[in-house]
Amino acid sequence: MNKKIAQSIALMGFPAMFIAGFSVQAATISTSTNFSYSTTTNPNPVKDTTSTGGAVSASSISAGSLTVGNALARFDSSMGVLTGVSFDLTSDQTLSVDGSVKRSSSTGNASISGTSSSAAQVRTGSNSSIDTGITSTTFNANGLDALSASASTSASSTAKSLSASDTFASNSNQTIASSKLNNFVGSGSLSVGSGSSNAVRLTWSPSALSAQLTGSNLISSNATSTLSWSGTAGFTYTYLLHSLASFNSGSSASNELTLDFGNVTKGSSVSPFDFSLFNLSGDRTGLDFMGISGTGGTSTLTTNLPTGFSNLGAGDFLSYAAFLDTSSVGSFAATYILHFRDTLGTGASSSQRSGQTLTLNLLGTVVAPVPVPPALWLFGSAIAAMGIIGRRRGQV
Known part of the structure; x- marks a missing residue:
C-alpha cells in the first residue's frame, strides 16, 4: 500500500497499514570454552635383548582431572529476544604413543604400537540449578586402530625415537528445546565441569590403554602411551533485536x-x-x-x-x-x-x-468569530439600498 494512500485512509477515521516487505533474519552470538582430560601410562625403561621391550598396559586407569578454560555466558536480554539455542561440541579422543630404542645391531627394524578404549559423555548436570536441556550423548572410542611406526638405527650407540597417534572425533550439535530458552537468559554464567552440579557436564571413562615397543637386538627401550579427550564446548544464541x-x-x-x-x-x-x-x-x-x-x-x-x-x-x-x-x-x-x-x-x-x-x-x-461593527452594517445597508434605487431608475 502506498504511504499517501494509507494516510488518506487515516484521515477518514480508519487506521491504515503499510507493509514494507523487509526480510527479518535472526542474528547469532556464541559463547564457548576449551576443555581437556588426559591420562598416561609411562613405564620405567627396560632392557630386552630378544624381541620386545618397553611393554606396558593398564586395564583400569583414571581419567585424571578435567581442565576447563571458562564458564559460558548466558544471553544478555538487552541485546534482543532470544529465539533459539544450540549446543556445540567439537572434540577429539586422541591416543598418542611415544618411545625410544637402542639396538646392538644397525640392521633390522623396531616398531611401537598402542591400543586404547574409552567413552566420553556430555549431558545436563542432574543437580544443576539451570537445566540446559542437553540430551545425554555418549561417544565410544573403543577399538581404536592399533598404531604403529617403524625406523632403523644407523649405529648401536644412537637412540632412535618413535611415535604414532590416532584420533576419534567426539562431536555433538544439539538444538535446545524452546521450553528451556528462559534458562539461558540473564546475568551470570553456565558452569562446565565433570560434576552433576554443572549446567554442562562432561565425563570421560578411559578403560584400557597400552603401549609396546618391539624389535630385535635391543639394548634399551621405553614406551609411553597417552590418551586424551579435548575440545571446545559452547552455546550459540539466535536472537532478534x-x-x-x-x-x-x-x-x-x-x-x-x-x-x-x-x-x-x-x-x-x-x-x-x-x-x-x-x-x-x-x-x-x-x-x-x-x-x-x-x-x-x-x-x-x-x-x-x-x-x-x-x-x-x-x-x-x-x-x-x-x-x-x-x-x-x-x-x-x-x-x-x-x-x-x-x-x-x-x-x-x-x-x-x-x-x-x-x-x-x-x-x-x-x-470566537469577530463581530461586525454596527456602523459597518449601516454603511453596507446604505450601499445596498443605493444599488437597488439605481437599478429601478435604469428600468424607467
Whole structure:
C-alpha cells in the first residue's frame, strides 16, 4: 500500500497499514570454552635383548582431572529476544604413543604400537540449578586402530625415537528445546565441569590403554602411551533485536511528536492531523501496542488510536489521525502516552522487553468569530439600498 494512500485512509477515521516487505533474519552470538582430560601410562625403561621391550598396559586407569578454560555466558536480554539455542561440541579422543630404542645391531627394524578404549559423555548436570536441556550423548572410542611406526638405527650407540597417534572425533550439535530458552537468559554464567552440579557436564571413562615397543637386538627401550579427550564446548544464541516504536521511519526512534492546530474559529471545520506509528526496520521482533493514557484537554483534542494492536512487523507502520473539536472557545493542550512491548509468543519470554512509550502532544486554540461593527452594517445597508434605487431608475 502506498504511504499517501494509507494516510488518506487515516484521515477518514480508519487506521491504515503499510507493509514494507523487509526480510527479518535472526542474528547469532556464541559463547564457548576449551576443555581437556588426559591420562598416561609411562613405564620405567627396560632392557630386552630378544624381541620386545618397553611393554606396558593398564586395564583400569583414571581419567585424571578435567581442565576447563571458562564458564559460558548466558544471553544478555538487552541485546534482543532470544529465539533459539544450540549446543556445540567439537572434540577429539586422541591416543598418542611415544618411545625410544637402542639396538646392538644397525640392521633390522623396531616398531611401537598402542591400543586404547574409552567413552566420553556430555549431558545436563542432574543437580544443576539451570537445566540446559542437553540430551545425554555418549561417544565410544573403543577399538581404536592399533598404531604403529617403524625406523632403523644407523649405529648401536644412537637412540632412535618413535611415535604414532590416532584420533576419534567426539562431536555433538544439539538444538535446545524452546521450553528451556528462559534458562539461558540473564546475568551470570553456565558452569562446565565433570560434576552433576554443572549446567554442562562432561565425563570421560578411559578403560584400557597400552603401549609396546618391539624389535630385535635391543639394548634399551621405553614406551609411553597417552590418551586424551579435548575440545571446545559452547552455546550459540539466535536472537532478534527488540521492537522499536517510533513516530518516524529514520535510523533512530522519534519518541515525541507535537501537533499544533494553531488558532481556529469557533464552529469552523478543521482538517485533522495525520501521523504514523512505526516499528523501525531491522532484524527485530514484532511490536505490540498496549494502550494509551491521556491528560489535559482530551475531550477537545482527540485521536482515532485503537485500544491496542499486535505484531506490527519490522519496517511496517500504521497511520492514524488527530482531531480538534471547535465547538468551545479556549486554548487546549492534551498529552497522550502510548505504551508498547515486544510481541508476545516470540522467543524466550524473559528476554522480551516492555515499557517503551511514545508521547503525543496536541495543541489548539479556538477563538470566537469577530463581530461586525454596527456602523459597518449601516454603511453596507446604505450601499445596498443605493444599488437597488439605481437599478429601478435604469428600468424607467
